[in-house]
Amino acid sequence: MSDTATNPASNNGLAVEIKEMHKWYGDFHVLKDINLAVEQGERIVICGPSGSGKSTMIRCINRLEEHQQGQILVQGIELTDDVKKIDEIRREVGMCFQHFNLFPHLTVLENCTLAPIWVRKTPKALAEENAMKYLERVKIPEQAAKFPGQLSGGQQQRVAIARSLCMNPKIMLFDEPTSALDPEMIKEVLDVMVELAEDGMTMLCVTHEMGFAKRVANRVIFMDAGQIVEENEPNEFFNNPQNDRTKLFLSQILAH
Amino acid sequence: MRGEFKEIVAFAPPASTTGAIGWLRQNLLSSPFNVLMTIFSAYLILKLVPPVLDWAVFSADFIGKDQSACTSGGACWVFIGARLDLFIYGFYPFDQYWRVNWMFALLAFTFVPQFFDAFPYKKLFGLIALIVVPVVAYVLLLGGSFGLQPVDTNKWGGLMLTLVLAYVGIVAALPIGVILALGRQSKMPVIRTICICFIELWRGVPLISVLFMASVMLPLFLPEGMNFNKLLRALIGIVMFQSAYMAEVVRGGLQAIPRGQSEAASALGLSYWKSMGLVVLPQALKLVIPGIVNTFIALFKDTTLVLIIGLLDILASVQSAIVDPAWRQVSTEGYVFAAFSFWVFCFGISRYSQALERKLHTGHKR
Numbered sequence: 001m002s003d004t005a006t007n008p009a010s011n012n013g014l015a016v017e018i019k020e021m022h023k024w025y026g027d028f029h030v031l032k033d034i035n036l037a038v039e040q041g042e043r044i045v046i047c048g049p050s051g052s053g054k055s056t057m058i059r060c061i062n063r064l065e066e067h068q069q070g071q072i073l074v075q076g077i078e079l080t081d082d083v084k085k086i087d088e089i090r091r092e093v094g095m096c097f098q099h100f101n102l103f104p105h106l107t108v109l110e111n112c113t114l115a116p117i118w119v120r121k122t123p124k125a126l127a128e129e130n131a132m133k134y135l136e137r138v139k140i141p142e143q144a145a146k147f148p149g150q151l152s153g154g155q156q157q158r159v160a161i162a163r164s165l166c167m168n169p170k171i172m173l174f175d176e177p178t179s180a181l182d183p184e185m186i187k188e189v190l191d192v193m194v195e196l197a198e199d200g201m202t203m204l205c206v207t208h209e210m211g212f213a214k215r216v217a218n219r220v221i222f223m224d225a226g227q228i229v230e231e232n233e234p235n236e237f238f239n240n241p242q243n244d245r246t247k248l249f250l251s252q253i254l255a256h
Numbered sequence: 257m258r259g260e261f262k263e264i265v266a267f268a269p270p271a272s273t274t275g276a277i278g279w280l281r282q283n284l285l286s287s288p289f290n291v292l293m294t295i296f297s298a299y300l301i302l303k304l305v306p307p308v309l310d311w312a313v314f315s316a317d318f319i320g321k322d323q324s325a326c327t328s329g330g331a332c333w334v335f336i337g338a339r340l341d342l343f344i345y346g347f348y349p350f351d352q353y354w355r356v357n358w359m360f361a362l363l364a365f366t367f368v369p370q371f372f373d374a375f376p377y378k379k380l381f382g383l384i385a386l387i388v389v390p391v392v393a394y395v396l397l398l399g400g401s402f403g404l405q406p407v408d409t410n411k412w413g414g415l416m417l418t419l420v421l422a423y424v425g426i427v428a429a430l431p432i433g434v435i436l437a438l439g440r441q442s443k444m445p446v447i448r449t450i451c452i453c454f455i456e457l458w459r460g461v462p463l464i465s466v467l468f469m470a471s472v473m474l475p476l477f478l479p480e481g482m483n484f485n486k487l488l489r490a491l492i493g494i495v496m497f498q499s500a501y502m503a504e505v506v507r508g509g510l511q512a513i514p515r516g517q518s519e520a521a522s523a524l525g526l527s528y529w530k531s532m533g534l535v536v537l538p539q540a541l542k543l544v545i546p547g548i549v550n551t552f553i554a555l556f557k558d559t560t561l562v563l564i565i566g567l568l569d570i571l572a573s574v575q576s577a578i579v580d581p582a583w584r585q586v587s588t589e590g591y592v593f594a595a596f597s598f599w600v601f602c603f604g605i606s607r608y609s610q611a612l613e614r615k616l617h618t619g620h621k622r
Contacts, residue, residue, distance in 0.1 A: 095523040097516055101516035103517065103520070114535075164523075164524070167524060
């Protein structure tokens with residue numbers, strides 16, 4: 001630990017390292033003393049009641065939110081105000097949102113090739129070939145020429161995953177990827193995410209899909225009121241929760 | 257339990273619901289109020305259209321050279337024909353008309369294809385129209401280089417001046433407006449304040465006073481001997497004024513785009529300018545096409561205000577011609593002609609924008 005503090009570049013091979021991180025919205029203390037180390041290839045599921053700061057925390061990892069105190073290192077690069085470093089990190093970190101946030105004025109294929117062409121300077125033909133590969137992987141290559149608004153929610157979220165993958169990220173962040181979906185579409189998205197996990201992608205996933213957590217997570221993190229309350233491997237976490245708040249939360253979401 | 261199924265062969269609907277009779281019943285006679293409106297409209301049409309047509313076409317005089325040709329009591333279109341040069345070219349030297357004609361031709365050549373979806377080089381022609389044409393027109397109209405005889409801008413006038421003012425206004429106001437709108441949303445207080453001050457200042461004063469200041473007051477503050485062109489000053493005034501309006505229209509569009517769009521762009525590693533240029537602005541501008549076109553049309557018509565600082569646009573040149581004692585009572589013809597000229601251009605802009613809206617409509621907002 002102390003080694004990484006003095007020499008961030010060595011990083012012990014960690015994918016993400018958050019140290020004593022605090023964040024405020026104005027006067028409101030949203031994240032309190034967050035400490036988290038994520039190994040390469042590790043799959044982490046983050047859960048907790050709404051307003052507990054889970055989304056804010058993973059949005060700090062690609063600097064969609066700014067932290068005010070503490071350190072965040074991603075692939076050994078520290079997040080500061082340095083725009084170049086932020087861009088460098090964002091190229092390595094993909095993100096999927098609750099509301100997909102596909103670009104409605106571009107076709108599915110153009111959604112997938114936009115960043116590779118404009119950020120990575122990939123030639124258009126190569127970018128398209130690559131995009132088709134990922135669209136096949138999320139099982140919707142036949143929708144490539146359509147506009148996002150013509151697809152179902154589940155299809156849109158899969159396009160969003162493919163769009164992120166086209167940048168060849170080392171880490172994927174998922175911010176409640178299935179919360180806006182109808183029940184019958186949740187499975188198709190989770191299937192893609194499970195496959196991704198099995199391929200060894202480093203994943204941080206805010207979700208209430210406990211089945212998914214049991215199946216793929218290495219660790220489950222429970223947050224409440226801006227703090228990490230409990231952190232354990234899934235079996236222990238679900239069968240033997242330590243903290244009262246965790247027990248209450250689990251009893252509520254697993255009740256039916 | 258139903259009896260044996262017997263297929264019914266499709267037959268025509270009742271005659272009263274289709275064809276001309278059906279259309280009449282549905283659209284003109286569907287309710288007592290509708291019947292009343294139909295009768296009222298028919299009365300208005302019968303009362304108004306024949307006299308107008310009679311004046312404008314049937315009893316009008318088209319051929320001739322001067323007042324003596326206007327004898328039949330209708331419109332004296334001879335007047336328009338006789339003074340058409342003034343209305344189109346102002347006081348531009350007669351032997352140099354070809355330069356103005358070239359400008360008109362260039363504009364038509366680059367703009368007309370924009371109306372046809374099938375034309376393959378639309379983007380290229382659009383870029384030429386926005387970037388190359390203004391430069392070429394500047395060199396061509398002003399002269400003084402490439403062996404062209406210089407023509408002072410106080411000789412410019414008529415339709416040509418109107419088009420120059422409107423075109424420069426439109427081409428410059430949109431990008432400046434976009435920059436101002438982005439600046440107004442900037443996180444940097446200095447940039448934001450500058451943009452807000454600029455917008456509120458220009459939007460808060462009438463265009464007439466801007467033009468007055470540009471032509472009368474500005475020279476008072478400039479050092480002795482330094483004096484730049486009146487047309488240029490008017491142009492700068494119009495561009496500043498309209499870009500402030502444009503900025504607010506564009507801001508409306510920017511605010512309508514969900515924050516998730518720029519967040520997704522950032523998360524993919526796109527820089528601020530790329531995320532604006534590729535993701536946010538294309539959607540925002542598409543959303544406010546009606547507002548942008550509204551501003552363009554207002555700008556086009558506002559150019560007539562330059563007559564108060566002594567520039568002779570098409571309306572002003574019509575006005576100067578109708579007081580000519582050689583012609584009797586031609587003011588109606590003159591104003592109808594000026595109004596029609598404006599209407600043609602504004603209607604064209606409006607139609608183009610509607611076509612653009614339809615084309616850009618990917619139809620499926622989230």
